[in-house]
Amino acid sequence: MALPATMTAVGLSKTGPSFDVIEEFKFPVPTPSPTQIPIKACSPGRVHWAGVNFSDTQKIQGTWPLPLPPFPFTLGIECLGTIVALPTDKAVLSDEEYTVRRFAVGSKVVSWSAGMTSAGTFAEYLVAEWSDVFPVPDGIPDRTAVASFVPGCTAVPLATEAYNVQPGDTVLVHTVAGSVGLAFAQLAKARGATVIGTTSTRAKAAFAAQSGVDHVIVYKEEDVAARVLELTGGLGVHAIFDGVGKDTFQTDLACIRAKGTIVWLGFASGPVEPFAPHITASKAVKYLFASSIAYTGDKKAGREYVAEVFRLVASGALKPVVHGEYPLSAAGVREAEQAMAEGRTSGKYLVKVAAD
Template identity: 35%
Template sequence: MSHAIRIHETGGPEVLRWEKVEVGHPGPGHVRLRHEAVGLNFADTYFRSGLYPMPLPAGMGVEGSGVVEAVGHGVENVSVGDRVTYTGFLNTLGAYSTERIVPAAPLIRLPDDISCETAAAMTMRGLTSAYLMRRIYDFKAGDTILLHAAAGGVGLIVSQWARLLGLRVIGTVSSEAKAEVARAHGCDDVINYSHEDVARRVRELTDGVGVNVVFDSVGKDTFDASLDSVKRRGLMVCLGTASGPFPLFNPQILATKGSPYLTRPALADYIAEPAERSALASELFGHVAAGRIRIEINQRYPLQDAVQAHRDLEARKTTGSSILTV
């Protein structure tokens, strides 16, 4: 019998339930996938809490890796026995499961040298990092970025990728332990926002100029400091809302902050086209397979312990990538 983590109401981690589920056979355009590992992402807590609305009851999770066990009519991009990974589509909700039916279209076949655990730990984070590094800004060697949550899953990949591109990385963290992790993965300078003024420190580190790009995945608590850290006509990228939603603001404020650009991108819009998804995945997998980017799975939880995993995630007890094992 297959099992899945499901919710019947929104709320705290306690609403996550371990339930038996019937999987059945894949219909046209779908496959039956046996998971080997499932990604744990902060965005999962948004669905669970209701910040991202969805019909209930519902499954949880949008990222997983495993083996194709059956294919429906018309599926040509994958075959039975293929090792695959997926992420980033609303129609893939339900990854917290031992086995499931999933659309074939978003599946990405894994090269032999990428394990399912590594894939589950990096598909969403890695593809996010890929579009940040390769699509959202025309980076040049010597550019400087401010990277919030530098010791998180995306932060560690972006730091390493930025180093490959010759960028200077100023990272922010919440503790000295996380500062050490950030430095070890490529941050040139680290700011502890628990007791340092981020914007003031950024200006000191950049001789008053500011940074080319800010990657802000924290949200409410860092929004003002992020805007005050961008150089004239730089770019602020709002990635996530770990501390709460970004505040509403009058765009006129941008005219007083050096005319920066502001964007709130979504991964789905950068991997919607198969060719672009393939290109980003290939570059990511190539860096990981060659050891240029290390994917460190710092937390592993049995799938049935998703409640504890969510508690640790929201308490900011995790670093790097976390997965649920099946």
């Protein structure tokens, strides 16, 4: 199938802080290289979705602490779509890992742009390296597949390789009402751990509790460290999964158990200030800042983690909750991203790309 010359995409040609910088572009449809797969955003009868992520709000506002792609670039990290054409590179076609994925034109896949390239997913077409494209098993609805993809592919590897959550553990999950926090909480529950979560409001706390979190602390009303110590008999938690960063650092130090692990996975409040590791010598705490890419970037490991996420979804252990859908337009993306930046969201938010 021939690709059209241009497509609608939503992104930035400069950063904010105002969300008015979000623009709708007519971009040329990218030409795939011999190793890439073009993914059609929408096809008749099959809707394509892209996910909204907190890191995009930081890119829009100019607070993302890592380098941005060159302007103008498209926002959006993950998508669900259909394959338009297959790679032509002979080495790719004979790669065992490629063969195992059983790609076919028209088949349903999820993919990510790794968030750092100009090829974001708030667009009608995405061209992705074949190794970043993963088949969606039959029986997983489109919205569930796209809503579980990034949260699951963050929670599963980090709660396995950064700290391996075990039955009987007690873990603390910040941003527990968000899509990523909820995936950590549900996975830890499925592994037999007790989950303590934090969030800003009672409404978000009620949502997290309904979603299975054992103890939810509203951090604007309660002293989190004191409450965690109370819930753990003064011992603290075995591990902390922290997407907040700067504002939760002191709390984490106060309520991590001796020989516990603090896993930073984001910086919603800004990066943690430099500190001297010896301050936790008496507890022998382990720390790491982990991006999911560190675990899923390898093509075999990535495919296996994605398959594991979909298995957990199929088993009911991971239950992504979609709380908002927005159109692929500057206004739609602006509304979604602003709500997320202001902490007004819970669960997952999606951008629906209009059918052509």
